[in-house]
Each structure stands twice: as structure tokens, then as C-alpha cells.
Amino acid sequence: MNSAKPSGRIHFAGYRIGETYCLSPSTAIIAVDQVPNELNQIPGTKPWLMGAGRLGRQLMPFINIARFLHIPRCENSKAAASSAIFVKGDEAIGNVAVVVDELIEFIPAAELTDCDQADFKIPPGLGKSMRRTVTARGRTWALIDLKALISDDKIQNVDLS
Template structure:
């Protein structure tokens, strides 16, 4: 009978396949050797400052929606927008921080913050998407050129020549100055 393998030949065949698979392979590095600890966040631009916020702090990123101006408010309150049936207050974060605008309107994005009862949109100059930083690049004692930004930032990540301020939206929404909107 040709074509029918005996139990011994089946076993030998499997051993031959295993041997072929092992030829030319090297052992894999251990997970500990390969694991690079990193932190990820949403990168964005405020004036000339590169910032990053924790992914958990940003509910979504939108293009700047049409909004309705509110009378008698400070210039950094852009108004309210209807986003999927919800009213989203829009705050121009660059203007709030007293920074100069560095981008055109079409580049601006809205970082939506939704924490408890707070639902607010922060207009920023640009968004760079998810950024990844090795945790050993974090600097707690960072000095910021903007005192207002320093109030809402906690440290920074150094990545090549660029420094990314770690922006904390919770510090912003807990600040009483942020809610003083009457002009």
C-alpha cells in the first residue's frame, strides 16, 4: 500500500517538520528585555507651545464647529456649538492663555473635555494625534516660558529637540478664573 503512513512514519514526518522549523531560528528575547515603558497622550499646539494631554482627559477631537457668540463674555469664550444635539461651550484656549495665534483657522481643532457635569470644548491651534514618550524622558521640574500655561501644566516630556508640556485639563476646569467669563 503506497501513500498510507504507518504510525512510526507519521511521527518521523512530524519530527522532520519540527526540525525544519527550528533551523535558522533564534531564541526570542524575554518580554522584560523588549518592554519599553512609554506614556501616550494627545499632542496639540497652543500658540508656540507643544502640549500633550492624557488620553483619558480627552473625550474626542473635533474640527472647529460653527458656533453662536454669547453677548457680554470675555474674548476667549467663543460661544456655544450644537454637537450631536448637545450644547458645547467653546473656549479658545490660546486666547485664554494670552498666547499669539500661530495657525490658520482651518487647522484649529476642539479638544472635548467631559468629566462629570463638565462638558466643554477647548479650541487649540492644531492637533498632532497620539504621541508616545519614553517615561524616562519626563521632567517634573520643567520651566515654562508662559506663566499661564505653567498653571495648567505639570512637567514635560522631551522628545528630540521638542519639549511637550503635560497639560492637565482637570487643573483648568478646577480653576475659578476659568469660570469668570463675564466681560
């Protein structure tokens, strides 16, 4: 992270997209939950837009991020993407439910250590939102900026035709 250890109060959500293990700060996250069995389908949209669902009283889109970024499923995983990370967007973007392949754990910031990115492979679609690589709990993680991820023009301009 940097030479000063971050506060242990900030936690990072650990999740997997395809074969890539990712971490994002909890400050960008409203909630995490399972994807509802029934989402309101939006006719004529792209296949990565799974539909709309509610978090409390707020209606938001559910986006299968692996499908959106053309990231293949992990060969070891038999489960369908079933966990959603509800991301705080700004006024222009709004809040979005990002559906990931697996929600793994929450890790305190104090446990993260910077590591060399030279040998780390990341799918091209995640490259714009990756800030660095870190290690924690015996694994190398891509540190992902969720707001940058949901700010992609293709997500913001869903073509209904």
C-alpha cells in the same frame, strides 16, 4: 513619567498653544474635531468664549484657550485656531471644548520620557496646569492637565455684564 514604563494603551494628544507643544492624556478627552464654522454666539461674553456648539446632543462652550491665557500666536503659523479638544469636566465644571492652535498627533505613553524642566519656557497661564516636561518623537512637550486648565475660576464664572 516614573521608573516604571506606562502602559502603551494610554495615548496622549499632542497639540500646540502658541509656541508651546503640549500633551494631555486621552483619558481626559471625549473627542477631537474641527471647530464648527457656525457656533451659537453668546452676547456680552468675553472674546475668548467663541460660542456654544454641539458634540452629539450635548451643548458645550468653545473656549479659545490661547486668547483666554493671553498667549500670542506662533509667528510661523498663519492658520487660525481651528481644532477643538473636547474635555471631560466633573459635575461642577461640565464638559468644555478647548480650541487650540494646532492638533498634532497622538503618542502612546510608552514613548514618553521625563526630561529636565530647567530650560523649558512656558507661558505663565499654562503654569498652573503643567505637571512636567517630557520628550517624545524628537520634541519636548509640556504635560498639561486639561481638567486643571478648564477649572480656572475665570472660565467657570463667565461675566455676562
